[in-house]
Amino acid sequence: MIPYQIPYGCQSIDQADIDAVVTVLKSPWLTQGPTIERFETAVAEHCQADFAVAVCNATAALHIACLAAGLGAGDRLWTSPNTFVASANCGRYCGAEVDFVDIDPMTLNLDAGLLAQKLEAAERVGQLPKVVIAVAFSGQSCDMHAIAALSERYGFTLIEDAAHAIGASYRGRPVGCGAYAAMTIFSFHPVKIVTSAEGGMVLTNDPELAARLRRLRSHGITGDPAQMTAPAQGLWYYQQLELGFNYRMTDLHAALGLSQMTRIDEFIARRRELAARYDHLLAGLPLTVPFGQPGAESAWHLYVVRFKFDLIEATQREVFDALRAAGIGVNLHYIPVHLQPYYREQGFTDGDFPEAERYFHEAISLPLFPGLSEEQQDYVVAQLRRIVGQVPSEDSRVRHA
Known part of the structure; x- marks a missing residue:
């Protein structure tokens, strides 16, 4: 269960x-x-x-x-x-x-x-x-x-x-x-x-x-x-x-x-606390945690990680599906807009914006909201560790900047 x-x-x-x-x-x-x-x-x-x-x-x-x-x-x-x-x-x-x-x-x-x-x-x-x-x-x-x-x-x-x-x-x-x-x-x-x-x-x-x-x-x-x-x-x-x-x-x-x-400051503070906690808990996994824009303090609507699939014996779809099967409602933000059928009809095609496309094939959004408990967050990370495994080398660690 x-x-x-x-x-x-x-x-x-x-x-x-x-x-x-x-x-x-x-x-x-x-x-x-x-x-x-x-x-x-x-x-x-x-x-x-x-x-x-x-x-x-x-x-x-x-x-x-x-x-x-x-x-x-x-x-x-x-x-x-x-x-x-x-x-x-x-x-x-x-x-x-x-x-x-x-x-x-x-x-x-x-x-x-x-x-x-x-x-x-x-x-x-x-x-x-x-x-x-x-x-x-x-x-x-x-x-x-x-x-x-x-x-x-x-x-x-x-x-x-x-x-x-x-x-x-x-x-x-x-x-x-x-x-x-x-x-x-x-x-x-x-x-x-x-x-x-x-x-x-x-x-x-x-x-x-x-x-x-x-x-x-x-x-x-x-x-x-x-x-x-x-x-x-x-x-x-x-x-x-x-x-x-x-x-x-x-x-x-x-x-x-x-x-x-009246609670916006409370919401932001909790989101930032959870994001910092993710940064710490995810260290050592074959993924990259979010990198901050210099001079910007995020509101942390999303916490998006990018997986190093060359180090993982699973595809993006397999990781996504395994997390969903574990009761974790991960999502993917976003499919590049120019690859939607409507915009392909406007003349856009694969390869037009390679960084957005590369990101799309590596990213998954993890749960993040003020009501997320530390126990639930620990469970999310534990399931990630189970699915993608550990990477022992210090060189593989990418921390929040």
């Missing part, structure tokens, strides 16, 4: 979260009410940003961020191939062409050096991107200082897809503060750092972007007389200024997210 059923990620819900949602259920407002604004304020203050716009999920957040950046047909969006498909799909929703920049083999984030090379080549042929989406994979920032400098030089809008990274920091400031990116995207899916069940948010320091984001999430409609093309005819009056969407968050979701924000 399997002693555990351990997911790779799991929400942490307490009585205060439940009470917060029940309070909204008993209130006059179930949607488009005051709890949404309180949630936005809490996230903006935590991240030291001027504006926050809550939406129904992070995919919607990416979509309206691209629209707010003016992305449209004939434009180009570049992002990382090591991400969930939404980071690329948001460009396709706008009618733009999508391309990718390979990853740094150490940080697994978009490689700023390769981005610089690709931009230089694109400038020569007049095919620069209008938007670059830098993905904070697993909870740690990209080299945002370098990428922001490239944004200024080449004129693209920099959006940070920080769906994994609320609570993280870069160069001593919170991710989402707006020091580098024009807009930052957060996700509140249940496996993320904090949850609103479903939900997303766009943070920005630009008041015009914030105003447009708010219109786009609600059908392109405004009730603000200052934005209207003609004088308001009464308190009931509104105008649709552009084609928008019904991407609004409900007060029920916002109530859960707002309650969760």
Whole structure:
């Protein structure tokens, strides 16, 4: 009998979260009410940003961020191939062409050096991107200082897809503060750092972007007389200024997210503690533990290891399946986006982004969430040792940097 059923990620819900949602259920407002604004304020203050716009999920957040950046047909969006498909799909929703920049083999984030090379080549042929989406994979920032400098030089809008990274920091400031990116995207899916069940948010320091984001999430409609093309005819009056969407968050979701924000520091501290413990427990196994981006403090949404399969008498599939059979809900983040059938139809193929492809064939995400006990973590490591064995040489050890 399997002693555990351990997911790779799991929400942490307490009585205060439940009470917060029940309070909204008993209130006059179930949607488009005051709890949404309180949630936005809490996230903006935590991240030291001027504006926050809550939406129904992070995919919607990416979509309206691209629209707010003016992305449209004939434009180009570049992002990382090591991400969930939404980071690329948001460009396709706008009618733009999508391309990718390979990853740094150490940080697994978009490689700023390769981005610089690709931009230089694109400038020569007049095919620069209008938007670059830098993905904070697993909870740690990209080299945002370098990428922001490239944004200024080449004129693209920099959006940070920080769906994994609320609570993280870069160069001593919170991710989402707006020091580098024009807009930052957060996700509140249940496996993320904090949850609103479903939900997303766009943070920005630009008041015009914030105003447009708010219109786009609600059908392109405004009730603000200052934005209207003609004088308001009464308190009931509104105008649709552009084609928008019904991407609004409900007060029920916002109530859960707002309650969760009171524990974000606790969640981050526990994730970091467990990640450091994995680093120690996994020493000596034929694998590489995560390598930190210099200057970045990860939120540790994921703990991804890369196996040295030349030292293991098992394939990636066999290791994965054996861990699942032992009740450990490992996962794989991510299949490179350019290898998905939809993007193959756009002309991408094997070998286009070799570092992302090499990573994909070596990686497995281990369980990491605040409720993971040390006993469960010890079990995960024990099963890994059983499946892949020990490598006695000190030369085989790769520790967290």
